[in-house]
Amino acid sequence: MKNEAPRKRKVHKIVVDRNACIGAATCIIVAPDAFDLDDKNIAIVKPGALDLDDDTLLMAAQSCPTAAIRLCVAKSLPAW
Template identity: 50%
Template sequence: MDANDPKVVRKIRNWTMRIDRDLCIGAATCIALAPKAWALDDEAKAIILDTSAEETDNALLEAAKGCPVMAIFITDETGKQIYP
């Protein structure tokens, strides 16, 4: 999948969410915490959904924090890393 594919990197309000699919182990914790933001694809790896903006910033952050392998990266509009 292309590194710029909206399934792996997407701007949501002031934050950019990025999923590292090499790290993702398909644990689905992120999906439990923010089900409109993430799903598993047919490789059992997380992708970012078109409905991701329906989740609050807090839910997105909690999902990133909940990932057991820290595969979800959040940066702000200045490029500063919010998580991890």
């Protein structure tokens, strides 16, 4: 078993602009554990989505044809 330090996460919140989402579902193709469609075919963030790695979440957001997914990134805090 490797003795690796836990990876530091930057994404701390995922927001879907419900007015911009057109239900293309590209986010679901990229990150099915993070996104789903509601009964109006608008993307929603699944519970536990932040457990996915930041790179996957970024690819899902970038795949959205209307840029309806926003990833909120935590600012670095001083090390003291």
